[in-house]
Amino acid sequence: MNYKSIREEAFEANMKLPKLGLVLFTFGNVSAADINKGVFAIKPSGVPYEDLLPEKMVIVDFDGVTVEGSLRPSSDTKTHAVLYKHWESVAGIVHTHSTYGTAWAQSLRAIPIYGTTHADHLTVDIPCAPPMDDSMIKGNYEYETGFQIINHLKDKNLSYKEVEMILVGNHAPFSWGKTAAKAVYNSAILESVAQMALFTEQIEGKVNRMKDSLIQKHYDRKHGADAYYGQ
Template sequence: MYTTLKEECYEANMQLPQLGLVLFTFGNVSAVDRERAVFAIKPSGVPYEALRPQDIVICDYDGKIVEGTMRPSSDTKTHALLYKTWPKIGGISHTHSTHAVAWAQAGMDIPIFGTTHADHTHQDIPCAPALTDEMIQGDYEYETGNQIFDVFAQKGLLYNEMEMVLLQNHGPFTWGKTAEKAVYNSAVLEELAKMAYLTLQINPNTPRIKDTLRLKHYERKHGTNAYYGQGC
């Protein structure tokens, strides 16, 4: 019944080790079917080399299993809440990639220093504060989603413009119109995190990119009159 959705999710998950974004069983990707209000997600703790399309678990927007014999990712409730709240995303990726995690562990936003960053998003990449003890000891994965919503509200960010976030002491979540795009954003985030780290090593006082250049690069790729690429 969900063969195509499982295949999409499987292929996206297999990109994580290929892109060097995960080790061992770290990370997970999900893909949503909006018409049927379900999403597919990697099963918990299964090594990528052993993962098969039929192992992928189907859940509803409350994180309950609809189809599958394996336990879904421990981050399933976070994925479920993001899908339930943000209707235009089609896939979610969560990794523990080195440089993105380093910024998350430092509890710092990733500053926008150059046009590579601006080509993908026009703001600093936000780092949501650490969860409170009550949130951690309560419904942890669900509250992780709420923490993402809170930092977006506080910073006035739109989820369709900023498709990535860090969680302090934890790591990155990214999303996109498809699971493949969510993985793409995970790879981009890791590269931006690495570039920003190296920039500050060279010059700790590096200023952020000027507004005119920042907006020019974002708008030419994502704006109303975008002219990057070949179009339809």
């Protein structure tokens, strides 16, 4: 069996979703890509987390064609493929139906930037792509979901390298990163920020976004040229 490294990486990352409380049953999937080979390992569709194994991961190329594996890949595989094909530095993608993130997606609202927990990771509201046109839904749906994400970031003038998470309206969150582990981390951040933002608005209905200087400071502590967070 080939692609051992991304199989292991995808397996480990998938197994983190239930531990982080981000999925019920099989409602989530993580993929890990080998950018040089142009393939990614993804969770098989509908298989319970307790039955997963690295060798059950399905290897798919960036056009969504299965390269290795006897199981059917996640029903969201084409969304992953489109994103890998268009985003050269991304090597991990996560989709969950996490409770608070999904509630924001269902409300069709971007998550406003209210505090440093949010600003530690991105400097703008977590975007919410609108639901697709009917023609896209009835067409190649999962493939178009990828384009909906790409195009919404473009419409908002956002870079996938700086904004590593999005809500898809009436659906649920997607996140990504340079590794599958980082993409899972981002999905947990999104859920936590989504929860805090709801409670913030419940505590104070007329709350404002935090100010730009504080957003920039916190983002730069972790991600700026002179970042000093971590080892």
